[in-house]
Amino acid sequence: MSQFRATKSGLLICTVICIFMFLYLRTSTYEEPEEEPTYPVVVECGFYPDELCSALFEGKGAAPQIAKFCKNPHRSEILAHLHKPGNCSRISQGLHFITRPLSAEEGNFSLAYIITIHKELAMFVQLLRAIYVPQNVYCIHVDEKAPKKYKTAVQTLVNCFKNIFISSKRKKVAYTGFTRLQADINCMKDLVHSKFQWNYVINLCGQDFPIKTNKEIIHYIRSKWNDKNITPGVIQPPNSKSKTSQSHPKFSPEGNIYVSPNKRFKYEPPHNLTIYFGSAYYVLTRKFVEFILTDIRAKDMLQWSKDIHSPEQHYWVTLNRLKDAPGATPNAGWKGNVRAIKRRNEEGHVHDGCKGHYVQDICVYGPGDLPWIIQSSSLFANKFEPSTDPLVVTCLERRHRLKALRQAEVPVEPHWRFQQESHFSMKLNG
Numbered sequence: 001m002s003q004f005r006a007t008k009s010g011l012l013i014c015t016v017i018c019i020f021m022f023l024y025l026r027t028s029t030y031e032e033p034e035e036e037p038t039y040p041v042v043v044e045c046g047f048y049p050d051e052l053c054s055a056l057f058e059g060k061g062a063a064p065q066i067a068k069f070c071k072n073p074h075r076s077e078i079l080a081h082l083h084k085p086g087n088c089s090r091i092s093q094g095l096h097f098i099t100r101p102l103s104a105e106e107g108n109f110s111l112a113y114i115i116t117i118h119k120e121l122a123m124f125v126q127l128l129r130a131i132y133v134p135q136n137v138y139c140i141h142v143d144e145k146a147p148k149k150y151k152t153a154v155q156t157l158v159n160c161f162k163n164i165f166i167s168s169k170r171k172k173v174a175y176t177g178f179t180r181l182q183a184d185i186n187c188m189k190d191l192v193h194s195k196f197q198w199n200y201v202i203n204l205c206g207q208d209f210p211i212k213t214n215k216e217i218i219h220y221i222r223s224k225w226n227d228k229n230i231t232p233g234v235i236q237p238p239n240s241k242s243k244t245s246q247s248h249p250k251f252s253p254e255g256n257i258y259v260s261p262n263k264r265f266k267y268e269p270p271h272n273l274t275i276y277f278g279s280a281y282y283v284l285t286r287k288f289v290e291f292i293l294t295d296i297r298a299k300d301m302l303q304w305s306k307d308i309h310s311p312e313q314h315y316w317v318t319l320n321r322l323k324d325a326p327g328a329t330p331n332a333g334w335k336g337n338v339r340a341i342k343r344r345n346e347e348g349h350v351h352d353g354c355k356g357h358y359v360q361d362i363c364v365y366g367p368g369d370l371p372w373i374i375q376s377s378s379l380f381a382n383k384f385e386p387s388t389d390p391l392v393v394t395c396l397e398r399r400h401r402l403k404a405l406r407q408a409e410v411p412v413e414p415h416w417r418f419q420q421e422s423h424f425s426m427k428l429n430g
Contacts, residue, residue: 053395088160102408118143207383233278233317278317287326
């Protein structure tokens with residue numbers, strides 16, 4: 001009898017704690033809880049992602065703590081669709097891809113995407129369906145060192161869409177090495193020779209996620225960069241000259257390839273080019289891409305970049321500063337809101353600190369970073385690791401889909417509708 005009473009008391013205590021957590025998220029206005037309460041060991045957040053996501057976006061103090069105990073509510077569903085045999089109709093409907101242009105304006109302005117991936121299959125699907133619309137075109141570079149099962153699953157998905165394809169040439173991508181740059185070049189060649197027409201190309205990696213909708217991205221390009229390239233960067237400062245030192249590949253203990261610089265400096269660049277240093281991410285016009293693939297200076301610059309450290313941080317921005325390059329922006333500096341990134345050395349004056357954890361001095365976002373992300377004026381955010389913080393991408397994806405459908409003034413599909421939205425007064429468009 002005493003054992004029964006103890007069990008009954010334990011269940012009652014757990015119920016009270018869960019009710020307290022639920023009411024706290026609904027009504028709390030405090031920035032931080034006074035004490036850190038005890039939570040369940042692990043919960044499947046698929047039953048209440050809406051309330052918790054809303055609390056995270058609003059910056060409520062207890063929400064990030066609760067989010068730590070959540071599994072990814074959609075990961076198993078996504079993987080099941082890709083690893084089980086089935087027809088493409090089931091895959092596209094089951095994964096909830098948008099199947100028609102959401103507006104006439106978007107239908108008449110096509111974007112091309114280059115996406116380099118090697119892990120986190122479910123995250124890749126979430127990224128792809130967030131940016132997918134049928135009038136765009138997508139080149140996927142799957143790292144050659146990715147597992148065979150991963151490659152097969154990606155191929156299964158790609159086979160179901162005429163406007164998505166895998167790069168015809170694939171590399172073992174080295175972190176900060178030339179193969180990262182070459183992967184983009186290979187996809188550009190495929191895109192230029194494909195049957196699809198497109199206006200701009202944007203490059204992404206598997207740890208990116210959009211902040212802006214397709215419509216907002218088009219508005220940003222047309223209003224501020226019409227027929228211009230976006231390659232944020234400046235003339236290489238003296239203290240980063242080692243960035244263009246010669247490099248050689250090494251292997252990490254995990255077997256991954258990365259590239260480290262030697263002490264010798266690289267010889268002078270071809271054609272007396274002034275080397276700029278900037279972002280590896282870009283938004284480029286089709287004419288500029290064609291220029292990259294055919295101009296002798298671009299070709300020689302590519303050869304020169306083969307053994308330097310992080311050539312992708314020099315290549316695009318340097319060539320876009322040539323005055324005769326199509327869509328060139330010689331005086332752009334760091335203008336161009338391509339990526340929202342929290343860097344360790346910018347903590348305190350550019351951002352409020354990393355709420356997740358730092359890797360290579362770059363913040364891997366945690367749930368507490370969501371308010372900062374959605375307030376950013378950037379088009380995309382980097383970087384995410386759903387294996388450590390699964391709810392961050394799930395919340396962003398739901399918010400992104402709802403915003404896109406509302407902008408198009410079309411009904412929100414049940415799969416994406418936030419439950420009991422009127423009761424919780426969710427502020428998702430901020």
